[in-house]
Amino acid sequence: MILEELKALLRRLALEKVPRVEELVDSFMRSGLSYEVLGNGWCGEPIYMFRGGRGAKKLLLIGFVDPDEPIGALALQVLATHVFNLEPSLLDKYTWYIIPIADPCGAKLNENWFRNPYNLKLYILERFKLKVVDWKLPGSCNSYVFDEPTPEALAVKRAVDRAVPDLVAPLHNNDFSGLYFFLSKSIPGLIRDLKSFAYELGIPVHRGEPEASYLKVFEEGFYHEPTLCDEYRRCVEYSPGPEACIEGLGETVYGYARSVNSRVFSIVCETPYIYSRVLEDTSPSGNRLRDLYLDMIGSVAPIASYVKSVVEKILPHVDKRCPYLWEAEEYIAGWSTRLEALKRRVVMDRRYEREASRAEEFDILVVKGLWNPLLRLGVALRLLSRCEVDTPSTDTGELLEVFEKLYAELQRYPIENLPLEKQVVMQLYTVLLAAKYLY
Known part of the structure; x- marks a missing residue:
């Protein structure tokens, strides 16, 4: 009933x-x-x-x-x-x-x-x-x-x-x-x-x-x-x-x-x-799961490294009570390390040798390759704009440029709420x- x-x-x-x-x-x-x-x-x-x-x-x-x-x-x-x-x-x-x-x-x-x-x-x-x-x-x-x-x-x-x-x-x-x-x-x-x-x-x-x-x-x-x-x-x-x-x-x-x-x-x-709806497509993509992951990691790793370098410059100067600092410490500080661990697992694990479906291809290249970096860029932008710092604030212009470029690329794909x-x-x-x- x-x-x-x-x-x-x-x-x-x-x-x-x-x-x-x-x-x-x-x-x-x-x-x-x-x-x-x-x-x-x-x-x-x-x-x-x-x-x-x-x-x-x-x-x-x-x-x-x-x-x-x-x-x-x-x-x-x-x-x-x-x-x-x-x-x-x-x-x-x-x-x-x-x-x-x-x-x-x-x-x-x-x-x-x-x-x-x-x-x-x-x-x-x-x-x-x-x-x-x-x-x-x-x-x-x-x-x-x-x-x-x-x-x-x-x-x-x-x-x-x-x-x-x-x-x-x-x-x-x-x-x-x-x-x-x-x-x-x-x-x-x-x-x-x-x-x-x-x-x-x-x-x-x-x-x-x-x-x-x-x-x-x-x-x-x-x-x-x-x-x-x-x-x-x-x-x-x-x-x-x-x-x-x-x-x-x-x-x-x-x-x-x-x-x-x-x-x-x-x-x-x-x-x-x-x-x-692409996430429902189980047809073969023509690409190996391992290759897709390595391509994604190759494109995201430089962004992770850049964002980390920007954030690390101001971390010592941020009020430790600011919650956006805690968020950055959780999601930015270890971002590159997590990508390295993922790369190691993808290379070592034979399960990644198989062909990926189109759903998996979309998940790796769009969700993990565009969406997740955008979320972390949002973390960095909040840290820079909302936490009190005891040094001149870092210019967010370049971060915003990276954000807008990735967001425009994301908009090319069919996404719905x-x-x-x-x-x-x-x-x-x-x-x-x-x-x-x-x-």
């Missing part, structure tokens, strides 16, 4: 903007769910967890795991304010623990584009991304120990400890790909039903390379959810500087939840924010269907 209700809900939803953090919190406060404060984010904003229901199976749902990914929070808002009213039996079958905004401070820095979410250039220039939840919880692998969790990760840790969930769902969305999922284990019936609903909504499943190419693939668009140890092993095996690769690496939400309840099931639905309401309904269906498979 809930499937038909979600389809009807999709017809009624018309989401033209993303609410501000205060508006989202206010809607949950009026939902009738009980709540507690788990802690505070890096800027002092409270992190709330709402609770409802009385069922034996316990679900922990987390929105704004990354601050630039609002779809999860929108889905949780619809769940709390609409779906529970449409289907009150959900409150009898399950106990719901909901963190709508795990990173309220970072989310607030994205509000400049929330009011105009379909403006692509605005999104790139205003999108703030800093990982403070996933990969930041306490954990260990072999002799490596991470025990410096962020305030946001500590808040999520407290939620896991309180709930001891049977299902944990960090609600993400990606920015440019097809639809894909991370699951802690393969459940064929669940995968089949998710693919069927995605097809009905017209959301194509991802056919390019997975987000992290070392992941176990259950089937196209469905991957095994990684943990700290998976990333640790990748760093040790492929990175030219494993210590730098591992530095600051913590546990994921699923990895920590598994330490609390070894039988916990985790699912992540990554709906695409923007998309191209996936409507917010479709993403929200896909996220809701994923959570509700996964909950059903707990029984």
Whole structure:
């Protein structure tokens, strides 16, 4: 029954903007769910967890795991304010623990584009991304120990400890790909039903390379959810500087939840924010996967080196409290090193010898070769324009020229936005269907 209700809900939803953090919190406060404060984010904003229901199976749902990914929070808002009213039996079958905004401070820095979410250039220039939840919880692998969790990760840790969930769902969305999922284990019936609903909504499943190419693939668009140890092993095996690769690496939400309840099931639905139909084309491209990657790395590496040199000149002079500095340290400082590690893996791994599909070709040359560098140029431009420096500011003119050149090239390709309401309904269906498979 809930499937038909979600389809009807999709017809009624018309989401033209993303609410501000205060508006989202206010809607949950009026939902009738009980709540507690788990802690505070890096800027002092409270992190709330709402609770409802009385069922034996316990679900922990987390929105704004990354601050630039609002779809999860929108889905949780619809769940709390609409779906529970449409289907009150959900409150009898399950106990719901909901963190709508795990990173309220970072989310607030994205509000400049929330009011105009379909403006692509605005999104790139205003999108703030800093990982403070996933990969930041306490954990260990072999002799490596991470025990410096962020305030946001500590808040999520407290939620896991309180709930001891049977299902944990960090609600993400990606920015440019097809639809894909991370699951802690393969459940064929669940995968089949998710693919069927995605097809009905017209959301194509991802056919390019997975987000992290070392992941176990259950089937196209469905991957095994990684943990700290998976990333640790990748760093040790492929990175030219494993210590730098591992530095600051913590546990994921699923990895920590598994330490609390070894039988916990985790699912992540990554709906695409923007998309191209070329990513559905499985016909052969005529090019080897390895050659495409090496071409992409060859074109991006000089940009990465240039951006890094610009950023490094001002890093010692930037106010250390500026969040755009933290963002640059995460995404610019190690950019060249990550490209070197990718090149090493591509050269060493025989899986890259096969012919690429046109979808994979587009994913490598356009998404990884144009889109990702544009996002990092946006990081550098925000750092230079918004952080206080104790030296004359660096001219952003040349950086802007590089940005505009890449952006003009990106505009040559067929790109479209996936409507917010479709993403929200896909996220809701994923959570509700996964909950059903707990029984």
